Amino acid sequence: IMLADSPPSSVHDPVVVALPPVVNTMTVLPPVPIGMGEKRHAVVICKKTRWRFEAERLGNDGVTLRDDELEQVLLSRNIDPLPLKLKDEEQRKMEDDIVNQLRDGGFSVGMEYVSSLPSRIPPCSLVVTAGGDGTFLAAASLLMDSTPVVGINTDPVGSEGHLCVGGKNRPKELMKMVLDKDTKWTTRSRIKVTVHGGKCKYGQPLLALNEVFVGEKDSAKVSYYDISIDGSPAQRQKSSGFIASSASGSSAWYSSINRVLPDTVSDVIASLRSMGISIPIPDSVAEEVATKLNDSLIQSPHSNDLLFSVREPIFNKTFAPSPCKGKATRISLRSRCSNANLVLDGSRHIDFDYGTVVTLEIDPAFALTTLL
Numbered sequence: 624i625m626l627a628d629s630p631p632s633s634v635h636d637p638v639v640v641a642l643p644p645v646v647n648t649m650t651v652l653p654p655v656p657i658g659m660g661e662k663r664h665a666v667v668i669c670k671k672t673r674w675r676f677e678a679e680r681l682g683n684d685g686v687t688l689r690d691d692e693l694e695q696v697l698l699s700r701n702i703d704p705l706p707l708k709l710k711d712e713e714q715r716k717m718e719d720d721i722v723n724q725l726r727d728g729g730f731s732v733g734m735e736y737v738s739s740l741p742s743r744i745p746p747c748s749l750v751v752t753a754g755g756d757g758t759f760l761a762a763a764s765l766l767m768d769s770t771p772v773v774g775i776n777t778d779p780v781g782s783e784g785h786l787c788v789g790g791k792n793r794p795k796e797l798m799k800m801v802l803d804k805d806t807k808w809t810t811r812s813r814i815k816v817t818v819h820g821g822k823c824k825y826g827q828p829l830l831a832l833n834e835v836f837v838g839e840k841d842s843a844k845v846s847y848y849d850i851s852i853d854g855s856p857a858q859r860q861k862s863s864g865f866i867a868s869s870a871s872g873s874s875a876w877y878s879s880i881n882r883v884l885p886d887t888v889s890d891v892i893a894s895l896r897s898m899g900i901s902i903p904i905p906d907s908v909a910e911e912v913a914t915k916l917n918d919s920l921i922q923s924p925h926s927n928d929l930l931f932s933v934r935e936p937i938f939n940k941t942f943a944p945s946p947c948k949g950k951a952t953r954i955s956l957r958s959r960c961s962n963a964n965l966v967l968d969g970s971r972h973i974d975f976d977y978g979t980v981v982t983l984e985i986d987p988a989f990a991l992t993t994l995l
Contacts, residue, residue, distance in 0.1 A: 663748040665730040668762045669718055670754030670777070671738050674704075674711035710778065717777040718753050721797065725751070728798035737761045744770075749801065751775060755782025760968040763813070763832040769992045771808060773801060785874065786832075788994045800994065810990040811871045811924045816967060819980040823973050830989055831967040833872030837956055837975060838864025838934075839963045845937065847959040852931070852951045859959075861942055863935040867954055867983045870922035873930055876969075878920050880932050881948060885910040924995070927985045929954065953984040 678688045681696050688696065690708070697704040718734070725732050730749065737758050744750060744765045750772045752758045759774040766772060776784030779791035788794050800806055816829040823829075838846040846864050849857040868877035888909040892902050922928060931954060933947040963975040975981065 663730045665725045665732050665749040665751060666744060666747045667718065667721055667725070667732060667734045668737050668740065668744075668750065668752045668754075668758060669734060670714070670758040671736050672707070672711040672714050674707045677707070710781075714753070714777050717775070721751055721753055721775060724797045725749075728802060740765055743767060746770075749773065751797075752787075753777050755784055756786045757782075757970070759786040760832055761970055763811075763991050764830050764968055764971060766991070767830070767989070769810075769990065771801075771992045771994075773797070773994055786871070786993075806994070808992050809925060809995055810992055812869050812927050812985050812987070813989050813991055814867060814869050814929065815984050815986040815989055816965065817982045818965070818973060819982070820978060822976075828986075828989075829967060829971070829973070831872075832869060832991060833875050833968050834866050834868040834877060835981075835983055836864055836866050836876075836966040836969075837963070837981065838862075839960050841962065844961075846963060848963075849957040849959065850945075851955045852946070852949075853953055857955075857957070858945050859942060860933065860945060861937040862933045864933075865956065866932050866934065868930040868932070869985065870926035870928060870930075871924045873920055873922040877930055877932055878917070880934060881920055883913045883916045885913045888912045888916075925990065927987060929983065929985045953982065955980060955982045 674693070677697070678690075678693045681693065682688045694704045694708075697707070722732050722734070733745075733747075737752075737754065740761065742765065744762065747770060750762055750766060750770060752762045752772065752774045754774075754777055756774075759772070762772060774784070774787035775797065776782055776787040776789070776791060776793050779793065784790045784793075788797075788800070794800055811832060814831040814835055816831060816835055817827055818829070837848065842863070845861050847859075847861050848865070850860050850865070851857045866877060866880065868875070886909075889906060892904070892906065892909065895902050922930070928950045929952060930950055931948065933945075936942075936945070936947050938944045958975045958977055958979045958981075960975060960977060965973040965975045965981055967973070
């Protein structure tokens with residue numbers, strides 16, 4: 624894959640330079656089978672509730688506020704502490720229940736807050752997330768092998784739990800499901816992200832379960848980059864940002880960007896009629912058409928397709944129209960931005976300043992093992 628390094632004579636002239644070789648510094652370890660061996664260890668990754676977060680943030684010199692102290696501080700700011708405290712108590716109750724089930728199933732258990740995770744999850748037999756989709760995504764990004772991950776939605780009121788077992792209806796018998804030999808595990812494809820040049824504080828390759836966003840940190844500023852899709856000559860592109868999505872992410876941000884509204888379908892039908900093109904269908908079909916189009920955006924979670932979408936592209940005499948949505952095997956971008964970043968699953972930020980190159984691809988070797 625080649626990307627432009629100096630201005631071409633025209634938008635499409637392939638004045639290119641080879642990308643640096645990909646150096647994989649991460650050893651992929653095989654998982655420990657859940658049903659084998661006497662020593663089974665599970666890591667439970669918990670979200671940090673607003674109550675716990677504020678107790679730490681509002682404390683002095685790194686000392687966490689006691690519950691009574693936090694209540695007084697919140698009241699002084701006209702914030703009702705009761706809802707926050709009740710949610711925290713429910714979260715703790717769920718965490719205790721998960722840990723007890725794991726121990727009853729013969730696991731030793733370690734616990735980590737999602738905000739305090741190391742750069743990689745240590746070797747274990749099973750990872751359980753206690754939170755919502757955000758907690759699951761954070762855990763998935765730090766797991767480099769096929770160790771099974773099970774998400775438990777501890778806040779069905781506040782979280783959709785799309786990535787968690789049962790969604791909003793959390794399972795009552797977690798261990799029975801995990802240890803049952805008839806349980807059918809599945810895989811979710813992940814995006815392998817390799818950064819060439821620039822500043823990256825994380826070990827490589829990086830992994831994203833849902834999507835990778837590329838763009839300026841200032842959302843009102845135009846993002847400028849060269850892009851090569853599946854080895855094609857690089858094209859200059861300006862937009863509000865670029866998103867690459869896995870199949871799992873096709874129901875998340877990618878879907879929101881590309882969703883078609885019934886009003887849009889109605890406008891298209893009306894425009895065709897104004898041009899004298901007869902459309903023998905009722906206006907009421909607009910909603911049905913929109914639904915069918917939107918449903919087609921969603922992919923099977925284990926699909927190896929790499930989806931992409933360009934947000935508000937700029938097309939003019941300088942920047943010719945180019946594909947704004949589609950599927951690819953490998954995508955490379957070279958930054959021409961002033962102060963941009965890569966954002967993996969909405970949480971990990973990596974500088975993507977001028978000259979930095981990123982390669983995005985789906986590698987089946989990094990598929991995540993989980994339950995639907």
